Amino acid sequence: MGSCVSIESATAAAQSKKIDQNIKAEQRQAKFQQTVKMLLLGAGETGKSTILKQFKLIYGTGYTEEERIGYKTAILANVVTCAKALVYAMDSLKIPYGFEPPPLKETASGAFGSAFRSHASLNQPEKESGDTGSVRSLNEGKELGRVAKSAEEAYYAAGGENRQSGPSPKAAQVIRGCEMSFCFGIDESVPEEVIESIKTVWQDSGIQYCYSRANEFQLFDCCAYFLNDLDRITDPKYIPTDSDILNSRVMTTTITETKIKIQHVLFRVFDVGGQRTERKKWVPYFDDVDAIIYMVAISSYDQVLVEDNATNRLEEAMTLFSSICNHPIFASTAIIIFMNKIDIFKTKLKTVPITKYFPKFKGPNNVDKGSAFFASQFLALNANAKRKIYVHFTWATDTKQIKKVLATVYQIITSSNLKGAGM
Structure with missing residues (x-):
């Protein structure tokens, strides 16, 4: 009986010691592993889920x-x-x-x-x-x-x-x-x-x-x-x-979280539905956000919303961006705009004038002037003059291009977080 108790005590002590060792190991790892909470936001049909797929292909294990x-x-x-x-x-x-x-x-x-x-x-x-x-x-x-x-x-x-x-x-x-x-x-x-x-x-x-x-x-x-x-x-x-x-296109109707490790940083990336009916689900995920990638389909300057055929898609994107970038909860959050579908934008400019939908545009109807115009429209919505918002023109289905962009985004986010931590 006594020997049995002694064996059980020894086993329990060994298990306790192992648990303590695991906890200490996790704590040591946590000191060297930064965690970044990132949201993919934007109106519907802008390519948010495609960017998430690229994260998985570039930094994850790919698809089985x-x-x-x-x-x-x-x-x-x-x-x-x-x-x-x-x-x-x-x-x-x-x-x-x-x-x-x-x-x-x-x-x-x-x-x-x-x-x-x-x-x-x-x-x-x-x-x-x-x-x-x-x-x-x-x-x-x-x-x-x-x-x-x-x-x-x-x-x-x-x-x-x-x-x-x-x-x-x-x-x-x-x-x-x-x-x-x-x-x-x-x-x-x-x-x-x-x-x-x-x-x-x-x-x-x-x-x-x-x-x-x-x-x-x-x-x-x-x-x-x-x-x-x-x-x-x-x-x-x-x-x-x-x-x-x-x-491929699959409408996002649920919040999905994808964890991606890039070097010593663990990214928790949340993809949310962009249609108006889905946006009420965003609010619970706004706390403790380190970075936002805001997706814009720059090619949609001549299109209307799926859910509202009287509203221009880019006008809607600007309204939504204004409410996000000027929200007090995101005052110290790094914000990167992806002006996506630049490939479609380039082709569309050959036959569809920007001035027909945005009369304020005065430049020639080419990629350089058109993209600069729309970038300036979004940047002008930022009410905080001290905040820097980064803009990238992307082709979300081009893995080679997105890999370069995401590498730059990684540097922006990690340096921003280090500054926020006073390091």
Whole structure:
């Protein structure tokens, strides 16, 4: 009996000693490991979740095969959602299938050389060719209006919404009838009839013209990326690549926390939904925030909100940023603005003048002047003259570029925290 008690006492003492040693080890590690709480904020459709994916790819362990397979369903859903959006927009914009836009009259600025691009070049980076960003004249705007009017007349002549004939209208009917809730599931693929129908409409010249007017309706930025690669994506053996995952769109409706260790710093990164209905969930996460990355889709200067078709997306982003950067709770918080989707912005400037949506803009319609203008608009909202807000122009799906940006952000945040600690 006595020996039994003695053994138990010795075991308990050993366990207690081990616990004490672990606690001391954790305390020693804590002295050398800084923890940073960071929020990803911004309106909807700005790329917050994409930046979080980049954190995982660059500083984490990447994606397992099981996680990649999980993204397959989301990507297929993106494909069907984009196809549906295009088909419905054909009717709302009054564009007939097979519509061939008449040639636009060349203007002095030459800004219309690529107004209507074929699907083969959509979503692909284009080379600079001098000053491609001259502001469109009133005549140029009238030219686009003339094409839209021509499309509407052809739409009614072809039979309108329900009486058009041919392969594309027939394929559009199949796409309309595809309900994603039962069209395919986790272990299934999109029905062959739907895939072929999507291929048919995507090759249609009317759909391509509709795509060129994507700012007039709600369409995922990943549309061309996925629809240009349907054969690969719909292959039964398809496994999403890093690029596919980065381009996929899944609306954020919950708060997610991702822990990433960069050198000796542990980053607790919180990603939150950006739509208006999701913002009430932000408040509980505002305490003890060390840094905020505020996401802005600079390419959305000609678009309206998903939840409010009367409000310009960039105007909304500015209003939201003003309330965040001037909130007393963030008085000492490092704030970095990511002017995201700079790649789309660059392409869009060739045909869409900033002045049409922001009359205050006076410079030539090019990337340098346009990006500087929008950066200045956001920086001017900061009421604290002593506070420095950092701006980076980003392409969230480009891992190489984001890696460089995040390295700079790391330096900003860690140096800011050291200053705050008096070190």
